[in-house]
Amino acid sequence: MNKDKTHAEESKWRCRRCHLDLVVGPVSVAYMGSRFTTDLPHCPSCGMVFVSEEVALGKMADVERILEDK
Numbered sequence: 001m002n003k004d005k006t007h008a009e010e011s012k013w014r015c016r017r018c019h020l021d022l023v024v025g026p027v028s029v030a031y032m033g034s035r036f037t038t039d040l041p042h043c044p045s046c047g048m049v050f051v052s053e054e055v056a057l058g059k060m061a062d063v064e065r066i067l068e069d070k
Helices: 053-059 060-070
Strands: 023-031 032-041
Touching: 023 060, 032 060, 053 060
Parallel strands: none
Antiparallel strands: 023 032
16 A cells, blocks of 8 residues: 555555555454454455554554453
8 A cells, every 4th residue: 555645634545456545444353363343444446454553553552452451
């Protein structure tokens, strides 16, 4: 996936494979045997999901800690 502009708030993300704009919508995520649905940008054609650094280090890291504590 590639970024067209330099400022995050002005940028649009596109799928490098399909050359389509990513759309935000429900995707299924699995971790340690648990599966949940969350809204993330993904390609409407191939389904490739984009996880930003902010989401990976924030929300996903929090969920990871919760699941590991169980």
